[in-house]
Amino acid sequence: MSVENGKNELSNVDKSSIMSHEGNTKWLNAHNDPVASLYTFSSCMAFSDISGDGEAKLVIADLGTGTFDMKLKVYKGTTLISENAIIDLPTGVCTFYMDNNEPRVPAIGVASGPYLYVYKNLRPYFKFTLPPLDVNPVEQDLWNQAREDKIDVTVLREMLDSIRREGNEGALTVRSLKFLMLQDREQMESFANLHKVGQLRRQTVITCLDTLHKSTAEDDAISCLVVGTESREIYVLDPEAFTILTKMAVPSVPVFLSVSGLYDVEFRIVMSCRNGNIYTLKRGMKMAKLCFELNSQPVGLQRVGKNIIVGCMDQTLQCYSTKGKKLWTVYLPAAITTMDVMHHRLKGFKAVMVALRNGEVHVYRDKFLINSIKTEDIITGLKFGRFGREDSTLVMSTKRGGLMVKILKRNATFEDKDSVRGPPASQQQKLNVPKKTKVFVDQTMREREHGVSMHRMFQHDLYRLRLTTARAFVKALDSSLTPVSTNPNEPIKLAAQIQGIGPTFKLTVSLQNTSLSKPSMGLLISFLYDEKLYSLQKTMIAVPLLVPGLNYTFETLVECMSDKGIADVIKVFVVKEGRSTPIITAVINMPVSETMVVV
Amino acid sequence: MGLLDYFARLFGSSKKEAQVLCVGLDNSGKSTIINRLKPDESTSEDIVATVGFTVERFQTPGVRFTVFDMSGQGRYRNLWEHYYKDAQAIMFVIDSSDKMRVVVAKEELDMLLDHPDIRVRTIPVLFFANKMDLRESLTSVQCSRLLELEKIKNKQWHICASNALTGEGLHEGVQWLSDQIKL
Secondary structure, eight states, X not given: OHHHHTTSTTTTOOHHHHHTOGGGGGEEEXXXXXXXXXXXXXXXXXXXXXXXXXXXXXXXXXXXXXXSOOEEEEEETTEEEEEEEOSXXXXXXXXXXXXXXXXXXXXXXXXXXXXEEEEETTEEEXXXXXXXXXXXXXXXXXXXXXXXXXXXXXXXXXXXXXXXXXXXXXXXXXXXXXXXXXXXXXXXXXXXXXXXXXXXXXXXXXXXXXXXXXXXXXXXXXXXXXXXXXXXXXXXXXXXXXXXXXXXXXXXXXXXXXXXXETTTEEEEEEEETTSEEEEEETTOSBOEEEEEOSSOEEEEEEETTEEEXXXXXXXXXXXXXXXXXXXXXXXXXXXXXXXXXXXXXXXXXXXXXXXXXXXXXXXXXXXXEEEEXXXXXXXXXXXXXXXXXXXXXXXXXXXXXXXXXEEOTXXXXXXXXXXXXSOGGGGSOOOOOOOOHHHHHHHHHHHHSHHHHHHHHHHHHHHHHHHHHHHHHHHHHTTOSSBOOOXXXXXXXXXXXXXXXXXXXXXXXXXXXXXXXXXXXXXXXXXXXXXXXXXXXXXXXXXXXOBTOEEEEEEEEXXXXXXXXXOEEEEEEEETTOSSOSEEEEEEOOOOOXXXXX | OOHHHHHHHHTTSSOEEEEEEEEEOTTSSHHHHHHHHSOGGXXXXXXXXXXXXXXXXEEEXXXXXXXXXXXXXXXXXXXXXXXXXXXXXXXXXXXXXXXXXXXXXXXXXXXXXXXXXXXXOOOOEEEEEEOTTSTXXXXXXXXXXXXXXXXXXXXXXXXXXXXXXXXXXXXXXXXXXXXXXXX
């Protein structure tokens, strides 16, 4: 059950951090029952003055364990005043006025399976059944044959399974689906014998429920019920006779509904569907029109004014216009569990409340976060409205089955963090600009008068600089003065260094073939130097075959013959036999030699 | 206070005047309590929700009360503070059957006691834990604990359970209040 599931998560949230959470100070903790054993969602919660005494009650359809113990619970304040058992899993709860009789007492509608149960004065009043769907003729035929014992259960099973595998799983009746779930033959036989006599019916299931005012917009005006079904249809039901007023089709199964307007005048139904698209329906339409497609599955849909706000599985809150134009996106710190609209009547604004998986509830007015509440548990159901005699009450049901009631403080104000549109405030600040000096003014005048010629002069110099650079580069390339070969046929890298303090130095030349696979052959290293100053041990080094990638070092001794403390450069050339220009060149600046010390 | 005054008061010839501010949440029974305290000939049959405020007068032996019966509805609660300055006593009515809104009453009380016109003054505060007849109602002890009345240090306060429909508990409270004012 939900109690176990929620235990591990958020258990590390300590209470003091919740108490001191900034957003929580705007709310009064009216009630917190962590063990209310409620298992419910936002769609199964409603506020309504169901006894007509001026105090709004909280109506909750409790999903129980999910298989049994489903109940319709009514809370007056914090006390449970009524419990009614529900036969099947509830999918939605709404309250609506079905007549104009005095005293004005609204009815409660509970959607459950293919039925809509209506309660009045907390007593069952009416059960509306959705019209049955057509049964697959093959399936009907199979069961007819089974009834006349023409086919045995294994054949029946195989044939039904083949229909199912054709992709018509949703088109089968509940009876066939249950039959297909049975494993052994005895069970199948007893099931078939028990049920084959009855008439085969295919029913759909209510997926979502909302109300729509019929002809006047007052809060206590008569409302129609809007029902979305698994068979991709939207029904509008008459509240007095419970007849179907309108039937409209949707391309996919509707999951969340948002209804506005008046049935008799003009209305609009916005729905998010299981295929991740948002559709709209208006009065007179037979088929829903695509409004926009989402790139993630919607987990909540609310309307604020003319905007549609959708919470998505990718932790975003997205806002669209009714025309389907995206207005903004807010990225949330955690996944969304549920959403509700916060209509603050006293202050006259509407905001969206979003419950997150990290146990927080964020309140967004437009795209600005105006408040965040921290709770001890993950919120699964969220409802803001008039509860008891308090206009702005927030009721939350938690994953572990708790019930929390928070009341907004009377003098709580919400501020948009960045409600100031346009340039940031820092742009308005005056800078401390120093006074204009005469030099500055003269310079400015000169620049203003000779702007064109200054620009031309600058461009002219720039071109000359570029030209000089290019020439020097070409020259360097032509004479191979660079230590890295630019000739693609001889990819060689040269590094030369001088060691020692003199008068005898060691000159080390290292060569590396930088090509991938091509060996270099027939290379020679020669040196160019002032013969009066230096004498080299080897003036020419024959380079063996250079294997690609390896580093070869060649050494020669250099003796400085002068003791006057002067130095010169030695150029190292790598040349190829039969070519006049060297492949690469290195220039070595010789250090000043120490004088010979005769010991 | 001279001997003459004492005698004058004893014979009720010169009564003390006191302005009392009656506040509390909506539907807590403020107007009903005041209606019950008024002389029998001027009580009204139906009590409707107060809009803004009403001024009522009644007297006990010794004190002539002028009560400002403030509306408790959320949108009128910001009127309260305009009358703090002239109030010589506060009457705070709590709906003891409405457990959920005790926090709201506490919030309003805390704001009242923290108001500059009230904070430094030593005026008496009388609490009525009203609707004591209802089954689910809180006792006066529970009310005082939930409202943290023990934290009120610089004022005389008194809480009594009451039932404004029958008048039970009202005179005890008003007696305490007139004793406080006469001091």
